[in-house]
Every structure is written in structure tokens, then in C-alpha cells.
Amino acid sequence: MLGRVVRIAVVVAILALVVTLALAFRRDPHDIRTGTIGKPAPVFTLDRLDGSGKVTLADLSGKVVVMNFFASWCLPCTQENPALVRVYERYRASDVVMLGVNYQESRDNGLAYVARMGMGWTTVADDDGRVALSYGVFGPPETFFIGPDGVIAGRHIGPIDEETLVNAIETLRARAVR
Amino acid sequence: MNGRIVIAVALLALAAALVFAARPHEVTADERIDQITTELRCPVCQGLSVKDSTSETARQMRDLVTQRVGEGKSDAEIEAEFRAAYGDWIFLSPPVASWSGLVWLVPIAALAAGLVLVTGRLRSTDTPQVAAPSPTEVAALRERVAREEAAEG
Numbered sequence: 001m002l003g004r005v006v007r008i009a010v011v012v013a014i015l016a017l018v019v020t021l022a023l024a025f026r027r028d029p030h031d032i033r034t035g036t037i038g039k040p041a042p043v044f045t046l047d048r049l050d051g052s053g054k055v056t057l058a059d060l061s062g063k064v065v066v067m068n069f070f071a072s073w074c075l076p077c078t079q080e081n082p083a084l085v086r087v088y089e090r091y092r093a094s095d096v097v098m099l100g101v102n103y104q105e106s107r108d109n110g111l112a113y114v115a116r117m118g119m120g121w122t123t124v125a126d127d128d129g130r131v132a133l134s135y136g137v138f139g140p141p142e143t144f145f146i147g148p149d150g151v152i153a154g155r156h157i158g159p160i161d162e163e164t165l166v167n168a169i170e171t172l173r174a175r176a177v178r
Numbered sequence: 179m180n181g182r183i184v185i186a187v188a189l190l191a192l193a194a195a196l197v198f199a200a201r202p203h204e205v206t207a208d209e210r211i212d213q214i215t216t217e218l219r220c221p222v223c224q225g226l227s228v229k230d231s232t233s234e235t236a237r238q239m240r241d242l243v244t245q246r247v248g249e250g251k252s253d254a255e256i257e258a259e260f261r262a263a264y265g266d267w268i269f270l271s272p273p274v275a276s277w278s279g280l281v282w283l284v285p286i287a288a289l290a291a292g293l294v295l296v297t298g299r300l301r302s303t304d305t306p307q308v309a310a311p312s313p314t315e316v317a318a319l320r321e322r323v324a325r326e327e328a329a330e331g
């Protein structure tokens with residue numbers, strides 16, 4: 001009787017392990033759900049990289065915000081930049097705001113990179129890394145999608161492509177219209 | 179007599195040293211910072227704590243912890259701030275009261291299952307199952323007993 005119970009328990013445990021692994025392998029490794037998803041975006045006040053003033057989260061209220069953490073020393077950031085430029089050009093006259101957050105870098109280096117890569121959108125300096133820590137950033141590039149309600153709807157870890165950017169933006173815009 | 183006194187004094191000295199070592203003392207800010215950063219995982223390292231890592235990210239996290247301790251925040255409040263951003267993953271030892279806490283419970287459950295299995299096996303070998311005799315065997319035994327009684331009588 002006892003042996004039977006143990007055998008059933010072992011089978012159930014193996015099945016549970018198989019199901020867990022199957023579900024885990026189906027997940028997108030770039031879509032890591034940490035503490036900030038579905039919660040209000042942490043507030044911030046950051047200097048513009050070009051020194052022309054400050055940007056706060058409140059300034060972006062009511063808009064779809066694509067917040068991208070980048071650095072010039074980050075090779076994947078260079079790889080994803082053309083996609084960001086195309087998406088910026090596509091949405092620049094709309095309710096979508098792109099915000100580049102320079103990560104662990106001097107402002108001079110960040111500014112030179114912005115000019116070299118043709119980043120026309122607003123870029124800010126996270127000098128002490130506090131904003132990155134409050135968003136739970138692991139390392140650049142990372143992109144957060146914040147809805148008009150100020151809630152973080154999604155994040156993408158690693159270099160992002162145009163399709164993923166457009167899909168995320170359109171999902172948020174559609175949600176805002178409803 | 180002298181020997182007993184020496185032993186008694188030694189025991190008293192040992193007890194006094196233990197009491198002195200275990201006395202409650204005010205935890206300093208530096209000790210709190212060390213304790214908190216020892217428990218926090220460095221996000222850009224492989225299994226290193228924030229305290230042990232030399233990375234820039236770990237340095238920024240240490241600075242944040244230092245600032246929060248200076249502001250009078252409790253350990254729980256500081257840990258909650260990191261948990262809000264990174265989830266339970268940010269702790270090197272996952273909290274017991276969470277899904278991650280299963281890593282603590284699974285080995286205990288496996289050990290308990292193993293003990294139950296071994297105990298069950300040992301019991302089954304201690305008391306071997308004896309099959310009841312068949313009617314033919316019973317009849318043969320009765321016949322043998324009757325034969326032996328007749329031979330003795």
C-alpha cells in the first residue's frame with residue numbers, strides 16, 4: 001500500500017517537473033517579469049544629456065512612453081539602434097514618446113554616442129544609476145513600455161527589433177483608445 | 179580541593195566569556211549595510227552578493243543602501259524597495275514565504291518521502307508475510323497430528 005503511494009507520488013512529481021519545464025521553455029527569455037511590470041512606473045527627475053533642462057515622469061503623463069536604457073560601451077545597444085531610429089521616425093508626430101536613459105557613462109561619452117547614432121529623441125543622464133535600480137534594470141539595452149496611465153505594461157531585455165517595438169506600442173495605443 | 183576550585187573558576191570564566199560574547203549590542207550602521215548588501219544579489223554577476231562584487235552596479239546598490247540606512251529606513255523597508263524593482267530574485271537566499279521558497283521545502287519533502295519509503299521497506303522485511311495454509315495443508319497437518327497422538331497413545 002505504502003509502496004504504491006510512493007510510486008504515485010514519484011510519478012506526480014516527475015509530471016509536475018515536465019510541465020514546469022515545458023512552460024518555462026515556452027517563455028520569451030527577453031520578456032522577464034520582475035517586480036515592476038503592471039505597477040506604476042517609478043517617478044524620476046533626470047537631466048537632459050545636452051544640459052537643456054530636466055525631464056520628469058510627470059512630463060510624459062498621458063502618453064505612451066518607450067523608455068530605453070542605453071550606453072555607448074554596450075554593443076547590443078548599437079545593434080538595436082537602427083530599429084529605434086525607424087520607430088522614432090514613424091511615431092515622432094504622435095502620442096508616443098521615446099526616452100533614452102544613458103546608463104553608467106559620462107555625459108560627454110553619452111552625448112557623443114547620441115550624435116553619432118542619430119538619436120533624435122530625448123535622452124537623459126542617470127548619473128548615479130538610481131532610476132535604473134528603481135526600474136530593476138539588469139544592464140543595457142533594456143526597454144520599458146509605459147502606458148498613458150503611467151503603468152509599466154512591459155519590458156524587453158536585450159536588443160529589441162522594430163516589430164517588437166511596434167507591437168508593444170500599438171497594443172498600448174489600442175488600450176488607451178478603449 | 180584546589181583542583182575543584184580551579185575547575186569551578188575555569189567554568190565560571192567560560193560562562194562569563196560566553197555571556198559577554200552573546201550580549202545584545204547596538205548594531206552599527208556599517209554592520210547593517212554589510213548585512214543587507216550580503217543578502218542582496220549583484221544583478222550583473224554570477225552568484226555574487228552586492229557586498230562582494232566590484233561591479234559598478236553593485237557599487238551603486240551599496241550607495242543606495244548606505245543612503246537609505248542614513249535616512250533611518252528599516253532593513254525591511256530597504257529590502258522591500260529592491261524587491262519592488264527586481265522581485266525575490268534579488269535576494270541570494272529566497273524568502274521562505276514565496277514561490278521561490280519552494281527551494282527550501284522540496285529537499286525537506288524529498289527527505290521525508292525517503293524516510294517514509296525506507297521505514298516502510300524495513301517494516302515489511304521485519305514482519306514477513308506468511309500465507310495462510312490451504313485446506314489440503316490443514317487436512318494433512320491434522321492427519322499427521324492424529325497419527326502422532328495415536329502412536330504416543
